[in-house]
Amino acid sequence: MDKENKPNNLQEEIIDQEELMAKYDREYSYRRFTNNWKKVITFIAIVWALFQLYTAAFGVFPSTLQRAPHVGFALMLTYLLYPFNRNDKSNRIPFYDYILAFLSVVVTSYHIIHYQRLMHSAGAYTSTDMYISIIAILLVLEATRRVVGPVIVALASFFLIYAYFGKLFPGFLAHRGYSIHRIATYGWLSTESILGIPTSVSATFIFLFLVFAAFLKKTKIGDWLTDLALGITGGATGGPAKAAVVASASQGTVTGSSVANTVGTGSITIPLMKSVGYRKEFAAAVEAAASTGGQLMPPIMGAAAFIMVEFTNFPYLTIAASAAIPALLYFTGIFVMVHLEATKSGLRGLDRSQLPDWIRLLKQKWFLALPIFGIVYFLVKGQTPMKAAFYGILMTIAVSYIRPDTRMSFRDILEALENGARSAIGVALACATAGIIVGIVTLSGLGIKFANGIIQISGGNLYVTMLFTMIASIILGMGVPTSANYIIQATVAAPALVTLGVPLIAAHLFVFYFGIIADITPPVALAAFAGSGIAGSNPFKTGFESFKIAFAAYIIPFIFATSPVLVLVNATFTTVLVAVITAIIGMIAIGGAISGFFVANCRAWERIVLFIAGLFLVHPEKISNLVGLILMILIYFIQRPRIPRHLKGRKKVKVTT
Structure with a gap:
């Protein structure tokens, strides 16, 4: 369903996606050049993309020779594209940004020119090495502030201060402290900090998948998936909302951005949801919740999944397979909430002709x-x-030639390379700055100390430890991108969960999960705010609605951390099948409890019983499953006599499209 073919009343609701993205995603607050600088930016971005493609085809360069240029390209593009103040709309490059872009080239070239000496220096760095390193660290922090935001920069700055003033910190946090020379050179010249594992993954896996996503977008696969979802589910009860769930799940696994996915699919699905009678807050919240969950959906998932490969040493397929059932339960929970809301309100789907x-x-x-x-x-x-x-x-380019309307021209290919490189700027900088934190944690030995500290504070209680970890992940996620959030939590929090007996893959998926759903958690629910911009709804009410719709997502990680059969640990085909079936039924019960409607409107005590039943069913254990099923059946028979009265009075909404 092309936008230009939509009915007039919906056409009026198609908003400026660029404007929304710039408002809710710092990565879109860049200068819009129309002069020769546009060509310069395009050239630099394409060269970066070609560099990455070359190493993918013929093999990566040794450590810092691969990573330093990756960070250097991101720094240079940042200072040419992103203003000091994100509200600056002048689209002119001030003199100091020319200097900063030049210094970005200098610190990167220094790594390349002095590669052999630096690799054999055994830590005996010169004063020049230190000054170059200080400049590089400051460039990374400022660039990250412009593109990603101030939260992660403040956190990295705190860790740098912690590395220097270690003796002044109390208790288990104390350490001997390090000189500026040691901190700076370790930060830029070693392979343990800025140019450590996070940047290594960004400079290999992540960049290529972002370029892949850009090529897919050029073939208009997103529009095709959205139209396909609308065609399949749009005529069902509450069809447009179900289409939003399906389309966002399929697109989100490729885009890896909650806000971008919300704006992309939401510009079509949210007006359609409103047209069949969904409240505007609910319509925006459905799109935000579904779009956020896209990063949890295999096979591709978000960028952080590739970083998880390095932190856990599990093959990517193992991680994707382990994430499959939790992702299924996440979207089942949203789908159930959508269906129950539609049934409760008597909302029909779109007419088949539409x-x-x-x-x-x-x-x-x-x-x-x-x-x-x-x-x-x-x-x-x-x-x-x-x-x-x-x-x-390569496959995307090849298949695009099957039909004329999807065929990529040479210009399309160049634009895809440029767009892929641009989308990698934020990830590269987030990984580089998160690398500073990881480096200081490694240098000071804080990782083990922090894990032991969490366990001491929680009294060794697994559930309290998980609660602390969840809160920390969500708070970090409100101001830090998913990839950086995961890196930090994988370094300082996941080890505590592993120490208390949580399997490694479950512990890492736990922090990964909560870092993602921060985008729909009030008070800073960026994906929900972006959806509200399309729906014209109250942002904070929309955030609360998205929290309710995806409520099951806050339960699932606790379940798979304590019962890891849901992430395929110690699992057989039978145990997995039973766990999936009972968990899906449990999602229905939890959805009924949260929405206040099961087969009829729920009384307060019925909602409580349904919620308990849902928890018992989601937990993969025979006795709890049986108890949960009995409670759910009991509520069904209690509500059954009320169904006729409820259905007789339900609202019939005329489809206005």
Whole structure:
């Protein structure tokens, strides 16, 4: 369903996506050049992308020779594209940004020119090395502030202060302290800090997948997936909302951005949801919750999943497989909430004449999904994620030529390379700054100390430790991108969970999960705020609605951390099948409790019983499953006599499209 073909009343609600993205996502608050600088930016971005593609095809360069240019390109583009103040709309580059861009080239070139000496210096760095390192660290922090935000910069700055004044900190936090020379050179010249594991992953896996996503976008796969979802589910009860869930899940796994996904699919689905009678806060919240969960959805997931490969040493396929059932339960919970809200309010779907013909769409453009399946195939065959993404890009170009309307021109290819590079700026800087934190944690030995400290504070209680970790992940997620949030929590919090007996993969998915759903957690729910901008709803009410809709997401990590069969640890086919079935039924019970409607409007005590039943069913244990099922059946029979009265009085909403 193309935007230009929408009915007039919906057309009026299509908003400026660029404006919304710039408002809620700092990465879109860049200078819009129309002069020769636009060509310069395009050239630099394409060169960066070609550099990354070259290393994907022919092999990566040794450590810092791969990572330093990656960070250098991100720094240079930041100072040319992003103003000191994000509200500066002048689109002119001030003199100091020219200087900062030049210094970015200098500190990067220093690594390349002196590579052999630095690798064999054994830590015996010169004064020049120290000054270059100080400049590099300051450049990274300022660039990150402009693109990512001040929270992670403040956190990294605190850790730098902590490294120097270690003796002044109390208790287990204390350490001997390090000189400025040691902190600076360790931060920029070693492979343990800025150019450590996070940047290594950004400079290999993540960049290629972001370019892959940019190529997919050029084939208009997002529009195709949205139209397909509308065609399949749009005519059902509350159909447009269900279409939003399906479309956002499928798109979110590729885009890896909650806000971008919300704005992209929401510009179509939110007006449609409103047209069939959904409250505007609810419509925006459904899109935000579904879009946020896209990063949890295999096979690709968000950028942090690739970093998890390095932190856990698990193959990417193992991580994707472990994340599959929690992702299924997340979207089941949202789908249930959507259906119950529609049933309770008597909201019908769109008329079939208003929907895309999904069978025709599938016949015409089925090939658009081939690159995604191709990546899965290459991963299963043992290729690295970097190689799989590289082959996926080539496949995307190849399949685009099957139909004239999807065919990529040479200009489209160049634009995809540029867009992929631009989208990598924020991730590269977030990983570099998170690397500072990881480096100081490693240098000072804080990781083990912090894990032991959390356990002491919680009294060794696993649930209290998980609660602390959840709160920390959500708070960090409100001001820090998912990838950086995960890196920090994987370094300081996940080890505490592992020490208390949580399997490694479950502990890392736990912090990954809560870092993502921070985007729909009030008071700073950026994805919900972006959705409210489309719906014209109250942002804070929308944030609260998104919290309610995705409420099950706050429970699932606690379940798989204590019962890891849901992440395929110590699991058999039978135990997994039973756990999935009972958990899905449990999601229905929890949805009924949160929405206040099961098969009829719920009384207060019925909601409590349904919630308890849902928890028992989600927990994969025979006795708890049986108790939960009995409680759920009991509520069904109690409410059954009330169904006729409720349905007789339900609201019928005329579809106005």
